[in-house]
Amino acid sequence: MDNPTTLNTDNFPILGREVYGHRLVYLDNAATTQKPQAVIDCLCDYYTTLNSNIHRGAHYLAAEATERYEAVRGKVQRFVNARHSHEIVFTRGTTESINLVASSFSQRYIKAGDEVIVTGMEHHSNLVPWQLACERQGARLRVVPFSDEGVLDLDAYAGLFNERTRLVAVTHVSNTLGTVNPVAAMARVAHSHGVPVLVDGAQAVAHMRVDVQAIDADFYCFSGHKMYGPMGVGVMYGKEQYLNEMPPYQGGGEMIRDVTLERTTYNDLPFKFEAGTPAVGDVLGLGAAIDFMESVGMERIAAHEADLTRYAMERLAEVEDLRFIGTAPGKAAVVSFLVGNAHPYDVGTLLDKLGIAVRTGHHCTQPVMDRYGIPGTVRASFAVYTTREDIDALVTALHRIAPMLN
Numbered sequence: 321m322d323n324p325t326t327l328n329t330d331n332f333p334i335l336g337r338e339v340y341g342h343r344l345v346y347l348d349n350a351a352t353t354q355k356p357q358a359v360i361d362c363l364c365d366y367y368t369t370l371n372s373n374i375h376r377g378a379h380y381l382a383a384e385a386t387e388r389y390e391a392v393r394g395k396v397q398r399f400v401n402a403r404h405s406h407e408i409v410f411t412r413g414t415t416e417s418i419n420l421v422a423s424s425f426s427q428r429y430i431k432a433g434d435e436v437i438v439t440g441m442e443h444h445s446n447l448v449p450w451q452l453a454c455e456r457q458g459a460r461l462r463v464v465p466f467s468d469e470g471v472l473d474l475d476a477y478a479g480l481f482n483e484r485t486r487l488v489a490v491t492h493v494s495n496t497l498g499t500v501n502p503v504a505a506m507a508r509v510a511h512s513h514g515v516p517v518l519v520d521g522a523q524a525v526a527h528m529r530v531d532v533q534a535i536d537a538d539f540y541c542f543s544g545h546k547m548y549g550p551m552g553v554g555v556m557y558g559k560e561q562y563l564n565e566m567p568p569y570q571g572g573g574e575m576i577r578d579v580t581l582e583r584t585t586y587n588d589l590p591f592k593f594e595a596g597t598p599a600v601g602d603v604l605g606l607g608a609a610i611d612f613m614e615s616v617g618m619e620r621i622a623a624h625e626a627d628l629t630r631y632a633m634e635r636l637a638e639v640e641d642l643r644f645i646g647t648a649p650g651k652a653a654v655v656s657f658l659v660g661n662a663h664p665y666d667v668g669t670l671l672d673k674l675g676i677a678v679r680t681g682h683h684c685t686q687p688v689m690d691r692y693g694i695p696g697t698v699r700a701s702f703a704v705y706t707t708r709e710d711i712d713a714l715v716t717a718l719h720r721i722a723p724m725l726n
């Protein structure tokens with residue numbers, strides 16, 4: 321990227337903070353990204369000038385808020401290249417999006433004895449909802465294994481399909497290993513068996529251009545807060561043909577067409593899946609976040625982060641006794657590692673005191689930790705504003721804390 325430092329200081333006020341007397345080096349972007357000023361301003365403007373409930377009010381503010389909320393739906397549609405704007409459903413985040421699909425899809429399509437395929441590297445958000453759905457429906461999960469490098473075994477994947485397979489749920493990018501999974505190829509295999517695919521895009525949308533039609537995902541889920549937008553808002557993209565067939569997830573206002581005491585008919589898409597008052601200001605903030613990413617350019621963001629990831633892997637390899645967890649070729653901006661026998665929590669705590677924010681633990685992927693026989697990892701994850709200086713600071717700090725470990 322030409323000048324990431326400009327973006328860093330001008331657009332993301334929180335990055336100007338100090339912690340424990342040190343410049344904040346924020347390397348926990350896979351957990352949540354920081355927000356550009358334009359997103360913060362958008363939220364503030366909404367509550368200062370526009371706050372009102374949408375779709376039902378017969379007054380000026382309600383009409384304008386509705387128009388702007390629906391305009392963001394169109395913006396999201398274009399951002400991920402969905403065929404129709406009514407295939408974009410606003411939710412609270414990836415977790416709610418996946419729970420919506422797991423609950424609603426399974427009621428309609430999954431019966432006793434059926435099977436759902438997941439991978440061994442799923443975030444708990446793309447595993448537990450399927451365990452719950454399978455338990456409810458009397459179905460079972462099949463799991464795609466992965467190699468020591470963190471690469472899915474695609475032969476094993478192809479071998480899991482049978483006439484009882486009803487859905488594949490796979491993460492686009494692993495939040496622990498950084499692996500970018502070949503979701504389009506996996507969707508082709510699934511579709512050759514007539515099986516739809518849900519892709520967890522939580523760690524992808526802010527880091528690469530995502531085209532749901534090119535992937536041919538049947539469902540694609542993501543969170544606003546991991547893409548420079550507000551917390552509390554996310555997206556469930558679903559193909560019209562499935563969304564029309566699936567029952568509502570929650571009942572309440574907005575999702576109905578007609579209600580009597582005996583019977584209710586449901587609203588059209590996408591409103592059938594948006595019961596109750598949505599997070600209007602946060603949806604507008606998500607629109608501002610998309611504008612921000614488009615203004616930088618997804619290709620530039622991807623190139624910048626690919627360069628940083630290469631640089632980080634090279635520089636971190638200099639640290640004595642450092643072991644990477646996840647070394648798949650072409651991995652995304654997530655670097656997990658362990659230092660000697662030190663507990664990741666101790667490493668994280670010492671780094672924190674030097675102003676470096678990383679994540680430690682199992683990262684909501686306990687089966688991945690079990691796969692490697694480790695309690696957790698230290699994870700550094702990058703974003704558009706991350707610089708080589710940030711990575712240098714991490715490496716210097718690791719050298720500095722080395723005598724305190726073990």
Ligand code: PMP
Pocket residue numbers: 350351413414415416443445446491493494495520522523543684
């Ligand atoms: N899937 C993946 C791959 C993630 O990294 C996360 C967030 N850590 C989630 C799902 C859940 O996202 P959220 O907490 O925003 O619902």
